[in-house]
Amino acid sequence: MYLTKPTFFSRINNTEAKTTHDEYWHPHVDKVTYGSFDYTSLLYLSDYTEDFGGGRFVFMDAGSNKTIEPRAGRVSFFTSGSENLHRVEKVHWGTRYAITISFTCNPDHGIGDPVLM
Numbered sequence: 001m002y003l004t005k006p007t008f009f010s011r012i013n014n015t016e017a018k019t020t021h022d023e024y025w026h027p028h029v030d031k032v033t034y035g036s037f038d039y040t041s042l043l044y045l046s047d048y049t050e051d052f053g054g055g056r057f058v059f060m061d062a063g064s065n066k067t068i069e070p071r072a073g074r075v076s077f078f079t080s081g082s083e084n085l086h087r088v089e090k091v092h093w094g095t096r097y098a099i100t101i102s103f104t105c106n107p108d109h110g111i112g113d114p115v116l117m
Helices: none
Strands: 002-012 039-044 052-054 057-058 067-068 075-079 086-088 091-094 097-103
Touching: none
Parallel strands: none
Antiparallel strands: 002 097, 039 075, 039 097, 052 091, 057 067, 057 086
């Protein structure tokens, strides 16, 4: 397994979306959105109901949805394929912070280890 890109920091609040990428509330599959993703991980940096309202992570399962309430320090890790269709609820108030770190099984999509200067 290799780190891949993009890895990104997200700050989500209730301001109007400027681009379609900002429309995080639509159901999507990470492997389709970012072709290099085989596994997706999220590190939450803020707390649901304390720092923001809405913004829960929702797996869109056929039988019933599974919802994750973000908590600072909580990590979510899942395969990035169509088996994990998901979305994020719209944030109604406050700001939701998270870091997305992605992994690939393909060495050609891997990124090198960071170089400390």
